[in-house]
Amino acid sequence: MSNDVVIVVFSSDRAAEGLAGAGERLASAMGGRVFEIAIDPAEYQIEECLTALTETCRELNPRAILLSNDTYSQEIAPRLAHRLGGSAVGDGVAITAELRVTRQVYGGKAQAVIQLKRTPAVVWLRARSFAPASGGQAPSPVRTGGAPVLHAQTRIVERRRETQGEARLEDARVIVSGGRGIGGPEGFSGELQPLARLLGAQMAASRAACDAGWVPLTWQVGQTGKKVAPDLYLAIGITGASQHMAGISEAKQIAAINIDRDAPIFKHCRFGIVEDYRKVVPLLRQKLSAIQR
Template identity: 40%
Template sequence: MSILVIAEHDNAGLRPATLNTLAAAAKIGGDITVLVAGSGCAGAAAAAAAVPGVARVLSADAAHLAHPTAEDLAAVVLAVAAGHRHVLAPAGSFGKNFMPRVAATLDVAQISDIVEVVSADTFVRPIYAGNALATVQSGDTVRVITVRATAFDPLPASGGAAPVEAVTPPAASGLSAHVSQELSQSARPELGAARVVVSGGRGLGSAESYHAVLEPLADRLGAALGASRAAVDSGYAPNDYQVGQTGKIVAPDLYIAVGLSGAIQHLAGMKDSKVIVAINKDADAPIFQVADYGLVGDLFELVPQLVQALD
């Protein structure tokens, strides 16, 4: 049984979610091939080859894959997918961008956002914003799967020595083109990979309060900053801080929710955190139902006291 894993990377190395996706592939069982598609991506291909359990790495290096569009990346995947029973990718924005196109072209049903591998043809995935889990069995000849990275412990990044093979990708489709991108720069850990997340909600009242209250706490803990959808929609924090079903799925060792009521779509993005601390003046807020520790009171008093205690 052969498995193709599409690597999420920055050309120089692998994104953390790729190691989690490889862990899911290992649970399926079989020979694992990793596809690294990019431009000047030798570093990422070498990193993939070093992961234990990887049998081989396919490197598709071309100028038009520097910022691959869904059309171009799907074409590369389809060009090398023959002979593989499973095609896997991380379930973040990377996988959501092109995997549906792969599944549609292969005329199979995509199995999205799996959180458990039961067997080679049976998987568990969340439904109803994470309020229920569905066990899905697929009879398709090729199973196209996206993996919720937070549900699988990552494989080690070193210890393997798989061969790297160069493949020639299809020419650019010309259907769409990358124009530009704006990347936010931060000294803080990346939200999806942070061990500690300090997240704020609408209860903070303003963007100024969001930063004034949360940043000192995040600085003490070396934490990433997150936000609810309500806080993002209100302009308190940028879109890439959003945690939830329509934002980023996180599962840090410690998640501190400040002024967050705990809407269903937000809980879907953080309830797998190992320890959840909630600070809210409303003792009946839904967030307390999933919290391991709760502080009921004025966040503008409690958070500064917590920061002071950490000094």
């Protein structure tokens, strides 16, 4: 890929420090520059962001536009590609300079390589599915300003925060995930969350546990949930249906606790324990607490 890299960040006075700072670090590492769009990311509105991004991309005329894998990118990517007359592909795990994007298909059982022929290629990529770029060529990135053109026809009237103060699940290095086998919300709060705290892990869940209302919907991992790529994914009381596995195909290690030795999850595990989680998790917590003391 060409070295002419532009990191576009939404930034306001309120959010400037964190975002512009992150943009500059990234730009330094990649030898690029930062382009700021004056929109407060905390006040995200799809139409405003899309319009501003479209204008910015028309000005910059990039060959490829890369987005991260959050829900915002998922709603922006195809619309941006359409407005710019380009092409779009989602959930990539690798991309080459020739605009070939690799993505998982059939729940991670196979990989498809998609050649994007129309530019700009708008691609959202799965976080942590490849190593960060190393080395930089331009240690002092140039900062350019950009003002949005706003034509919003819709607006968000209410925002509800589901989780507070937690990092994004997609960026987590360790994930403790529970399924229907946990039996209820108290299993999550009383057993799994204390374990996650000891491991410095993020919490996640299967769709069955989310649909039952035991945990927030934002915890769902899988085909219709989040795609994660942690170093360790600990699946507890999760059967390992293909739709769940589609969300963890990039996990470096999967471990499971399940009472059913024939549960499909064990086929994907390096480590597995066939036992009731209510017996295993307290023991794990004891051991971890002893190590940390």
